[in-house]
Amino acid sequence: MPRYILVTGGAGFIGSHICKALSRAGMTPVTYDNLSTGHADSVRWGPLIRAELADAATLRRTLAEFSPDCVIHCGANAYVGESVDMPRKYYRNNVVGSLTLLEACLDQDIDRIVFSSSCATYGVPASLPIREESPQHPVNPYGRTKLIFEMALEDFAAAYGIRYAALRYFNAAGADPDGELAERHQPETHLIPRALLAAAGRLERLDIFGTDYATEDGTCVRDYIHVSDLAQAHLAAVNHLMADGGSLSVNLGSGRGTSVREILEAIHRASGCEVPVRYCSRRIGDPPILFANTARAQAELGFAPVLSDIDTIIRTAGPTFGLQVTA
């Protein structure tokens, strides 16, 4: 009898890597995705249910059909800039859609939920590295919608006995080391994909948003975590909940900060190519430095990233954006 795990957003960049990790661990991922940003050809390890999160009837039918042991909820809109321009879309999909899912889970007696949260829930951190106890004051609608659902999980856990793992991702990057999956965002706004595209000559140049930050080289510092490490952490979270572990909120990062310039240096190391750049003014809402304290993920989930050094991230992602890397 297969052990099913429902994965909302399973056709997306992170979701598809999670499905692969689940499958390798002997579970069958059931992808629930409207394919608004995901890709049907990334769904290879289990069935695809193409439907909206807000479609309560289809959600209920799907949960009843598969009786999943756990739900991993990654399905969301995730562009910070778009969330500022179109908050209605973000509140509808990320809040109303997520609550519809949560209610459907309650109705079907599914009481284990792993949620894709974000370091965006912290806003501008009061101190570094960011610990889970740090105040959560998101500075954009995207981060607020993620925090609202974290709060709903906490309240539903207290009242209805569900158990959850809220996983606060830092910057997901890289690609499946076997080359079976890749990042395919449309539009592509993230730093590493854009820098790789520029290095490969598929983008005229990379705009660097700000060179006058109070950081060592003046550019912003972020914590990049390899998507396959992120996927392993989801597997660990599922196993934690299956073993009757309690609810938790944990950071998922590498624990190291990497600047924009250091990314460009890593691309040069891996490929010998220079990234053509243009120096621009700061992007509104960008905190200068974000990186995680990862002690809790290590202690509670046994999570230790193995692919998240910046060279491995660049080497796995490079070819998927048309950049030849040396062996």
Ligand code: UDP
């Ligand atoms: N960034 C940049 N040029 C780009 C995209 C991003 O300089 O074309 C910078 C951005 O200002 C931030 C970092 O790269 O400091 C990471 O941005 P990304 O959008 O990848 O992730 P975020 O941290 O905003 O979630």
